[in-house]
Amino acid sequence: MPEYRQNPLTGQVVIVSAERGSRPHHFDIETGEVAIGTSITNCPFCEGNEHLTPGEIDSIRNSGTFADGTGWRVRVIPNKYPAACDYNGFSTYRDFRESLEFNEKLSPFDFVVKSIPAFGEHEVLVDTPRHIISVTDMTLQETIDMFRMYRIRLVSLQSSRKWAYVQIFKNVGLAAGASIPHSHSQLIAIPFVPLTVLNILEHAAKYRISKGNCFWCDLLTNEIQFESRVVEETESFLVICPFASRFASEVEIYPKFHESLLESFADEIKLNEFSDLVRRTVYRLEKAVYWIKNKLAYNFVFHIEPFEHEFGKNIFHWRLSILPSLARAAGFEWGTGLHINPIPPETAAKKLREIK
Numbered sequence: 001m002p003e004y005r006q007n008p009l010t011g012q013v014v015i016v017s018a019e020r021g022s023r024p025h026h027f028d029i030e031t032g033e034v035a036i037g038t039s040i041t042n043c044p045f046c047e048g049n050e051h052l053t054p055g056e057i058d059s060i061r062n063s064g065t066f067a068d069g070t071g072w073r074v075r076v077i078p079n080k081y082p083a084a085c086d087y088n089g090f091s092t093y094r095d096f097r098e099s100l101e102f103n104e105k106l107s108p109f110d111f112v113v114k115s116i117p118a119f120g121e122h123e124v125l126v127d128t129p130r131h132i133i134s135v136t137d138m139t140l141q142e143t144i145d146m147f148r149m150y151r152i153r154l155v156s157l158q159s160s161r162k163w164a165y166v167q168i169f170k171n172v173g174l175a176a177g178a179s180i181p182h183s184h185s186q187l188i189a190i191p192f193v194p195l196t197v198l199n200i201l202e203h204a205a206k207y208r209i210s211k212g213n214c215f216w217c218d219l220l221t222n223e224i225q226f227e228s229r230v231v232e233e234t235e236s237f238l239v240i241c242p243f244a245s246r247f248a249s250e251v252e253i254y255p256k257f258h259e260s261l262l263e264s265f266a267d268e269i270k271l272n273e274f275s276d277l278v279r280r281t282v283y284r285l286e287k288a289v290y291w292i293k294n295k296l297a298y299n300f301v302f303h304i305e306p307f308e309h310e311f312g313k314n315i316f317h318w319r320l321s322i323l324p325s326l327a328r329a330a331g332f333e334w335g336t337g338l339h340i341n342p343i344p345p346e347t348a349a350k351k352l353r354e355i356k
């Protein structure tokens, strides 16, 4: 079963999951193309192949259809090859922390001998019954359904009181880490807040105390005034290439008005606006020079407020990062954590703005 192991010096946690190693690959590792022998007949995410997956957790369905049958529009299933599992013995994030004395109470010696079960939940959200790859292959309605389900799962996981943090993400294409081409999203819920997120939260909380405002609300006001990194502004959202972009053409989409947990997705008008904007933004990325061999691999990474933390509620301002997979992290990046970005974000934003 998957395990958490913590680096005793840095405090960073890794997940060791032999299960992940046995997942099937529907991509050819050499070429990045869809592997020979894989098709919609053996795609576990295609409509009609529901028997190839574990039973569904949730779905958006056409009326008159039933769980684990056809007729769904979005289908949520447990990941068959999980990075984390819902172990018996823990029922809340508090149980987990207390029973394992997770974190600083362990000595380095304990860390290397103590196995810490990777208590968590790893879900696959199959975005559409159609065998398509990118958000730009989806209809507007499919995109709306996909994001609607993100919010539904988030609210459900928050109300379970089991988890401290949920990471929602989407890998499109082999270079972005996908193993199956059929459009899908994933989420992993864990019972602690990862260090990287904790650091951001701590700084944002300090900013809130010293300035009286949300850091990101102030940032967005500045970006709108400054203009050069803005890709598009709509009624409720702003698309920018962030000032310290780690990757060429890294893009962020923010709600313009303060929200922490995808609240806009519960509002039909805003959900529609966001879905349309995301499709347009990925279209811009795919149309820019960054199109490689007729396809762009990319990740969606949703940054949302942890459910459980000590800095007060509503500190975090959620955002979606879209990260095109144009270069791999190499020696310098692994050694230092410093990324070298060959395209200034101002140049990237200009180019993306010009694509209609």
Ligand SMILES: [Zn+2]
Pocket (backbone or CB within 6 Å): 040, 043, 044, 045, 046, 047, 130, 131, 132, 182
């Ligand atoms: Zn499929």
Ligand SMILES: [Zn+2]
Pocket (backbone or CB within 6 Å): 214, 215, 216, 217, 218, 257, 258, 259, 316, 317
């Ligand atoms: Zn804000």
